[in-house]
Amino acid sequence: MSDAYSSSLEIRLSDGPGAPPGPEVLTGPLEPDEQPRLWAALALVNADLAATRPDRAPLELRRYDWSDGGRQIKVATADGESYGPAVWQRGWSGDAAELLADPLELLALVADAAQQTVLESGRQVWPLCPAHALGLHASGVAGSWHCSAGGGHVVAPVGGPARG
Numbered sequence: 001m002s003d004a005y006s007s008s009l010e011i012r013l014s015d016g017p018g019a020p021p022g023p024e025v026l027t028g029p030l031e032p033d034e035q036p037r038l039w040a041a042l043a044l045v046n047a048d049l050a051a052t053r054p055d056r057a058p059l060e061l062r063r064y065d066w067s068d069g070g071r072q073i074k075v076a077t078a079d080g081e082s083y084g085p086a087v088w089q090r091g092w093s094g095d096a097a098e099l100l101a102d103p104l105e106l107l108a109l110v111a112d113a114a115q116q117t118v119l120e121s122g123r124q125v126w127p128l129c130p131a132h133a134l135g136l137h138a139s140g141v142a143g144s145w146h147c148s149a150g151g152g153h154v155v156a157p158v159g160g161p162a163r164g
């Protein structure tokens, strides 16, 4: 792709006819003392990542602040790439969403977001079931990685000692 082509493409994407200018977003790392429950959940997921994918840097929490008042927190790579759903957000009306009250549900949400970020940023299915070599999921069986193969089975608690 030539420079001329890529710059004209950018203009079309950002200044399409009739498209109102969107709100601007400022993003950066979430401070370590903000949302300690999210950091605690991510620490468990990062323990699994370190045990099974030592080549990958620990995941981080990142904030996205929109100029119109919205804020989201997402799980991101150390390079700032994020693909999963927001694990917390504040609505555009300014209403702050509460974190999920159930710590296991919150852990499953963070684990799912981490999993999608690992998948999309490295094209790696993670974590894998050691018995079936299929991707595990943390939602559905709160607090544990589970595999849907063989009728479904729990593989390990998120952040637990038995890791695939």
Ligand SMILES: [Zn+2]
Pocket (backbone or CB within 6 Å): 129, 130, 131, 132, 133, 134, 147, 148, 149, 150, 153
């Ligand atoms: Zn399995």
